Amino acid sequence: MKILNSYKWLASVTVVVLVAVMLSGCKREEFTETTTGDVNITEYLQQDPNQFSTLSKVLQITGSDNSLGGYGTYTLFAPTNEAFAKYLIESGKTSVDQLGVEELKDLVRFHLIRDTITTDKFTDGKLRTNTMYGQSILTGAQNINGVTTLTINRQATLVKGNIRAGNGIVHVIDRVLKPSRLTLAQAIEQNPNYSIFTQALKETGFYDSLNVLPVNAPDTNKRFQTVLAQSNAVFAAAGYSSYSALKNRFSKTGDPKSVTDSLHLFMAYHILPGLKYLPDIFNASSHVTLAPLDVITTKLVNQQILVNDDTFDGKYEPGALINRAASDNTTANGVLHDMAAHYAIKVRFPIPVYWEVTDQPEFKRLTGVYRVTNKSSPNYVTGDLQDVKWQTGSVSYRVAPEARQFYVYNNDYLFIAALRTAATANSFVEFKTPLLVKGRYKVWVCFIRRGGGKGVSVLFNGEPLSRVLNLTESLPAQVLVGNRWTYPAGTSPESLEALGKKIVFGGPSVPYYNNPAQTIEYYRDSYGLLAGTIDVQKTDRHNLRLQAVADGSGDVQIDMIHFIPENMDQLYPKFNPDGSVIQKPQ
Known part of the structure; x- marks a missing residue:
């Protein structure tokens, strides 16, 4: 990381910010925006070795302490010493010295955002700015014993938020966040519930394109994609209990890799270009797919996200539900969502x-x-x-x-x-x-x-x-x-x-x-x-x-x-x- 000259900011105001996300009838956890005098993020962490000595050591090993000790506008999700202890046990290590420098650099990048984001900007979805690792951070809420707490990337809980240093914001978390290493193709394949979908990806050729890391993508405009995957149970409910049954129904040419084959188009219709988390899905009325000239329509109805829920030619066509709880899965090259119902391209002709x-x-x-x-x-x-x-x-x-x-x-x-x-x-x-x-x-x-x-x-x-x-x-x-x-x-x-x-x-x-x-x-x-x-x-x-x-x-x-x-x-x-x-x- 580039080393910046050190400037110190003065801060004097303390305000109370209430967590924006809450559940009806539950207690609301409050986070106070505290100031740290004129110290920067690096100095703030060094002043509290009981909580952050391990993180400070990681920043020193990677050289990030210089950047976070200088001028800037950052948001840092800061794992505690206890959080690092759990991470090391999971990694089979006893000290961060045993971890590779590149791994630690990636870890720091994934906890750091070049933007100042306080908890009142945490919504049920991704934060407005990606991490310096390139992946998004998801925030949400969970109810524990009647108290609503904030979750970070479904991996950690916010312990203390809105600590304002001279060059940014610090949020203390109880676990180390782990960036996704799996590609979309790998994430789908490793889930046995997606075995039919996986085989269809391979037979149509989409598995290979979904298995490319962004850094290796030949087209920089296609580094990230979004998949709306259907489980075996969803296929079975639609009458396709095996890949063979799916192929028999959709593949009209006998060659699923052909771009004109209906099975190829069916799978393309489940892939959207770009990163589309759930808020991105329902905040737009339609989305382009990899099926040429065919889009999906989307809407939010009573907290349910529906695909192709349309009225066409005066007739209501019920949409296919997205499984919210099992969606918003970040991968190394995109986002994976889980469909709770089957959907396919609808053959339509122009009507008035x-x-x-x-x-x-x-x-x-x-x-x-x-x-x-x-x-x-x-x-x-x-x-x-x-x-x-x-x-x-x-x-x-x-x-x-x-x-x-x-x-x-x-x-x-x-x-x-x-x-x-x-x-x-x-x-x-x-x-x-x-x-x-x-x-x-x-x-x-x-x-x-x-x-x-x-x-x-x-x-x-x-x-x-x-x-x-x-x-x-x-x-x-x-x-x-x-x-x-x-x-x-x-x-x-x-x-x-x-x-x-x-x-x-x-x-x-x-x-x-x-x-x-x-x-x-x-x-x-x-x-x-x-x-x-x-x-x-x-x-x-x-x-x-x-x-x-x-x-x-x-x-x-x-x-x-x-x-x-x-x-x-x-x-x-x-x-x-x-x-x-x-x-x-x-």
């Missing part, structure tokens, strides 16, 4: 997605407001909604008043206070789409005409679509024929479609709001505009942004966004204010 943008979890929780006539939500500011982002200002959920129907689906819509280019105004709103199967789709933005949105560019994953939309224009006025308000002369569904426009509602029995004895199938201020065609490269949820490219005051009201395969009928079905869906007449 008629997405009601008010279908947001935050809106659905509005009891007494959601889909209740003439009700509206409080204003939301950016960051309040999980899957909708915007620049500034507010959005809200609204239901049309009974006296003024807008002929939108379920009578509700998303109200955006502004969508304009003025410097102080909101200039965009961005949605996370529902799951879209890879394929080509026409995209329709369905809305209520208002004063805002005079020029709107639609971007799919950052790429602009072909048309700029004007959300302030009205269609030609509807006309009354008998008791039915309908299309004016010279205007038809087909002529509108040719112009990139369509009426979204319809059917024989939509009541006209001014006179319920009359019906309506066409309304000039509620319709859809074609934004263009997208080419969805992978099945996933994607980003769709409405970006202002012209100024003009007024609000914007969005009803639905349609993603319809380009070779399908673009005009049907129709979506009515009462929630009914009208299919194309035969």
